[in-house]
Amino acid sequence: MTDYQWTGAVSQAASTAGNWIPSGPPGASDKAIFDAAATQNCNWDIASVNEIEIKSTYAQTLTLTTDISLNGLIISAAGKIVAGSAKGLTFTGTPPYKSGKCYVENGTASSPFNAVSSRNNTTYTMSPSSGDLYFDTGIYPNVKLGGAGNKTPQYIAPTVANSTDVNFLTLRISAGAFAPASATPTDNDKLKNFIIDASSSQLTIDPSGITSFDGGYATWTFQGKSSGFLIPTSNLADYQGCDFTFRRMSIVATTDGAGAWAKLNANSRLYLTDLTIGVGASLKGAGACAIHLINRPIIKGTWGFFSIADGIYHPKEGEVLGVANGGTGLSNIAQYQIPFGTDGNALTTSTRLTFNNTTNVFAIDGKLDVSGLIDPTGLELTPVASNPGGVAANTLWLNSGDSNKLYHGSSEIAGGGGGGGTVDVVSNVATNTILGRNDGGSGDSEELTPAEVRIMLNVEDGADATDATNVAAAGAVMSVAPITLDTGNNRVGINEASPDYDLHVHGGGNYTVKFEHGEGQTLFNKYGHIQIFNDNASPFDGATLDDPVWQIGQRDGGQLDIALGNISTQLVPASKQMLQLKRVGNTESGAAQIGFLGATAVSQQTVALVNSISRNGNPADPEANADAINAIIAALQAFGLFA
Numbered sequence: 001m002t003d004y005q006w007t008g009a010v011s012q013a014a015s016t017a018g019n020w021i022p023s024g025p026p027g028a029s030d031k032a033i034f035d036a037a038a039t040q041n042c043n044w045d046i047a048s049v050n051e052i053e054i055k056s057t058y059a060q061t062l063t064l065t066t067d068i069s070l071n072g073l074i075i076s077a078a079g080k081i082v083a084g085s086a087k088g089l090t091f092t093g094t095p096p097y098k099s100g101k102c103y104v105e106n107g108t109a110s111s112p113f114n115a116v117s118s119r120n121n122t123t124y125t126m127s128p129s130s131g132d133l134y135f136d137t138g139i140y141p142n143v144k145l146g147g148a149g150n151k152t153p154q155y156i157a158p159t160v161a162n163s164t165d166v167n168f169l170t171l172r173i174s175a176g177a178f179a180p181a182s183a184t185p186t187d188n189d190k191l192k193n194f195i196i197d198a199s200s201s202q203l204t205i206d207p208s209g210i211t212s213f214d215g216g217y218a219t220w221t222f223q224g225k226s227s228g229f230l231i232p233t234s235n236l237a238d239y240q241g242c243d244f245t246f247r248r249m250s251i252v253a254t255t256d257g258a259g260a261w262a263k264l265n266a267n268s269r270l271y272l273t274d275l276t277i278g279v280g281a282s283l284k285g286a287g288a289c290a291i292h293l294i295n296r297p298i299i300k301g302t303w304g305f306f307s308i309a310d311g312i313y314h315p316k317e318g319e320v321l322g323v324a325n326g327g328t329g330l331s332n333i334a335q336y337q338i339p340f341g342t343d344g345n346a347l348t349t350s351t352r353l354t355f356n357n358t359t360n361v362f363a364i365d366g367k368l369d370v371s372g373l374i375d376p377t378g379l380e381l382t383p384v385a386s387n388p389g390g391v392a393a394n395t396l397w398l399n400s401g402d403s404n405k406l407y408h409g410s411s412e413i414a415g416g417g418g419g420g421g422t423v424d425v426v427s428n429v430a431t432n433t434i435l436g437r438n439d440g441g442s443g444d445s446e447e448l449t450p451a452e453v454r455i456m457l458n459v460e461d462g463a464d465a466t467d468a469t470n471v472a473a474a475g476a477v478m479s480v481a482p483i484t485l486d487t488g489n490n491r492v493g494i495n496e497a498s499p500d501y502d503l504h505v506h507g508g509g510n511y512t513v514k515f516e517h518g519e520g521q522t523l524f525n526k527y528g529h530i531q532i533f534n535d536n537a538s539p540f541d542g543a544t545l546d547d548p549v550w551q552i553g554q555r556d557g558g559q560l561d562i563a564l565g566n567i568s569t570q571l572v573p574a575s576k577q578m579l580q581l582k583r584v585g586n587t588e589s590g591a592a593q594i595g596f597l598g599a600t601a602v603s604q605q606t607v608a609l610v611n612s613i614s615r616n617g618n619p620a621d622p623e624a625n626a627d628a629i630n631a632i633i634a635a636l637q638a639f640g641l642f643a
Helices: 116-120 187-191 450-457 468-473 604-611 622-639
Strands: 003-006 031-034 042-044 051-054 062-064 068-070 072-075 087-092 104-106 122-127 142-145 165-168 171-173 193-196 203-205 212-214 219-223 243-245 248-252 261-264 269-272 274-277 282-285 290-293 305-309 312-315 353-356 361-364 396-399 405-408 434-436 446-448 483-486 491-494 503-505 511-517 520-525 530-534 549-554 560-565 577-583 592-596
Touching: 051 068, 072 087, 116 122, 248 269, 269 274, 274 290, 282 312, 434 450, 446 450
Parallel strands: 003 031, 031 051, 042 062, 051 072, 068 087, 072 104, 087 122, 122 142, 142 171, 165 193, 171 203, 193 219, 212 243, 219 248, 248 274, 261 282, 269 290, 491 503
Antiparallel strands: 290 312, 305 312, 353 361, 396 405, 434 446, 483 491, 511 520, 520 530, 530 549, 549 560, 560 577, 577 592
């Protein structure tokens, strides 16, 4: 373990190395010391350290900005700890002080916190794993005790000489035990005073925390409360049924001021050696409770008890008076029960007649006879399986066996009856409910759920008449990418958001349009060519296509041709053309040309050579006939039809 001395030479952050001597910061096994060497305040932002010691010479403050896990804390200067929000110091391991007995050593009789709010925001959680944990005198914040070890109220030599008070803001016990470490008390044990300073949540026992609490021979001082503080006695639900043992107790009004009071619960017993009621405080009893004292009480304030025997005190309101003397004749009344007269001298109660002033429910488990009118704001009936009335014919009831319908005697009120009759007005129909009939045959109307209505109407849950799924299922078309309907111009676009024509298909790939037939396909490629495929492969599904492919389209040179061949890069090559049509210069006025079987297109003027020859020949002129035949051959050769 290394001792680190705070200087604040660089900043106020505890985690900055240059703020410590030696260079730090301190870690989980180290000790942080605050003394006269400090030049500025410290903002503690380290989650774990072994010890923190604030010496009397420390002139700055220590602000808690994070929860801290540590083993020990020494405080010898007042007003140094600052906590702007809830922060916890959790102590574990063997206590390091006073021979392994204390986690905290208070070297000042004044509060180590700079303000009331800082004390309120701080919690010491002490969780020893074994042994006895003692408490040095001094002022503590909220204290929570856990762990397996015993917490003892016995005396231990205080750091501040002759001091006797241990001031807890609040005390909470979650585990372990709380009892004297020794069965033999000392005179010093009797001088120790445990004071709870807060008026709210003074002593809390967590569920399954501890089953017994022995305050030893110390005095336990509790605050009276303006709304009443419940004194811890055995078997109270407020204290998880814990058994309490105290010998010396004081009730004061230090926090809430004059008029603050404490109460002893009904049927409780408080056994003490000494009891003191401080100035401005009072002690009240509830019901048949009692206080047993060895010594006479010291009453500086007030209390509502009187002595019925030496050392035995009962509350004045616990005296039982009969009805004749203005009382009830009862020693106690169970919660919410209402007393009523009997033939005897005392009133009585019944669990069947109660009033809950928390829920404002007046309960009568039986028949209510009313001779006059009833004027409620509403009438709520509980459905039952059979007529509950004394006179059944005069009873209104809800029949749980008939859909909670309203009955008068044995008859349904405003029942729908069988089909074909008039329909009565129906009231009190539940929200999101439609009246109809879902069962087979005719009969009374029923409350149909939305799900049942949808089934009857054959409508899906959450259906939207215009969504793509439903429109498509109905065989209709709507605008949904890539289809656009321009209803204003009666146009349809495919991959075209603004169609210019009645049907506007905008292709983005090699092929724009495809028609798939039963035994073939017709394609429009990106050049506008029509390609026709046949399918002769079984099965005839249009998928497996035959080569070659017929193609009709315009070439880059402006010629229109019909070609037959295998496709190469979306085109049948020009070399595979069967017929070519064009005009010279690719203009409207250019000379028309034609070619067959891949031959270069030639002007139709060649045809005139053939037309100049007699169709019937000239038998008298063999040479003329030969010329005609040669002209025909030349023409066929020009068209590429003859080799």
